[in-house]
Amino acid sequence: MDGFVYNGNPGRVIFGSGTVSRLGEEAEKLGASRVLVLSTPEQAGQAQAIAGNLGKRFAGLYPNARMHTPTDVTADAMRLVETLGADAVVSIGGGSTTGLGKAIAFRTDLPQIVVPTTYAGSEATPILGETENGRKVTKSDPRILPEVILYDVELTMTLPVALSVTSGMNAIAHAVEALYAREANPIISLMAEEGIAALARALPAIKTDPGDVTARSDALYGAWLCGVCLGSVGMALHHKLCHTLGGMFNLPHAPMHTAVLPHAVAYNEAAAPVAMARLAKALGVTDVAEGLYDLAAGLGASMALKDLGMPEDGVRPAVEQAMSNAYWNPRPLDREALETLIGRAYAGTRPGAGS
Incomplete structure (x- = not known):
């Protein structure tokens, strides 16, 4: 090891x-x-x-x-x-x-x-x-x-399904980045995988039956584990982009994370193969970026930043600000690729490999 x-x-x-x-x-x-x-x-x-x-x-x-x-x-x-x-x-x-x-x-x-x-x-x-x-x-x-x-x-128990979904996806984002953080370690990786798996099974069950106590308990447990992950290791591209977009355009926090996450994962996919394998296992999918997109979209989440209030001409300024004080990331930041990433999140299109 x-x-x-x-x-x-x-x-x-x-x-x-x-x-x-x-x-x-x-x-x-x-x-x-x-x-x-x-x-x-x-x-x-x-x-x-x-x-x-x-x-x-x-x-x-x-x-x-x-x-x-x-x-x-x-x-x-x-x-x-x-x-x-x-x-x-x-x-x-x-x-x-x-x-x-x-x-x-x-x-x-x-x-x-x-x-x-x-x-x-x-x-x-x-x-x-x-x-x-x-x-x-x-x-x-x-x-x-x-x-x-x-x-x-x-x-x-009374948390609306729509907010449950985006709040849960926001939590998943914490653990996703923990798996490929510069400070990643075996303990946090175990928590990340467990937290993602708990939320991935809980959110569809909550959509089906919002009063499912077991699902609600799983979701809250998963959220705690994912929060511990975020608090124990560093953040990367996804959180930098969301902090930038949230600060610039006052976008709703959890829905914004939900829309950006699949694209940030696609951007880092080739640079973090071990993390992607663990994510695939936790989510029960073969393609992590598409799996995250399908999970959220299938539960009714909006996947387009334009629907959350982001202006069409905001892509380039957001990239400029994000790159001006960038977080560490497993794949170096490329201006053109980041514009493509945010552009896809803006439009709500499916993630593209390496985008």
Whole structure:
């Protein structure tokens, strides 16, 4: 076996059904007495209800988290943190809310508890992506990693099928890139393969029966594993492109990842044969890029960035920005090939080998 380096991120994970009832207990273990709860506007009611589990530790609700973690929203939330004298944050929702909690923790080192309601997986990473002036910048820091994750399968039972699909595909993207990351190692590769397989079997079952508890549990389990993968090794082309597109055009996060992933995999296919073999096994397909495309499209996901709000003249500027501060990638970045890649994702066409 080749040599490798493995760093395990610390964190407490509680997985099951009804686990949200332990929220107050977990806050107490962190020594928190004035907890600020975070949510998006759409999930404010759900967050308020869940906050009841904090009892007297609940200090207030900030319900204005937004996609791609804009720095002006973080600044607004920070004012409430200071006003309330908050000593911990609880993020209830998907990646938007988790991102805001991470941004607050990065600035204050306050402890975080995350209660995921989607399959984002970002709760398991020490990575924060923030958007300012049309550019999304990522950073990694121990302060960003949440201390506790409460996975409650019951909170995902009403997640709409369309969001379940794109959220799950977003999670799969984390593990896909972990398999060919520069820092790839045997432990993370095992997690990646297991996480992808769990989601690949869960998402079609959820499409067939959204109330399938076993499928919902598999999806949440897979999302956690994929998140651990993203938080343990580096990112590559797919995430760079999505950070660029999201920051420039404010595209919806999970659907954007879903549309780009097959094309990013096709681009890297020849440069990462071992990773592709593991992906093929996890997905149960022979062609990984086409398999990912067919999985998502077959479950009803939009595969065209133009349908998500990307302008037609955005391809070249996106490539320019992506190449200006590129992530490591197994295949060197080629401007013309990247324009073809994003062009295909823009149009929603099937991926092409080596594109």
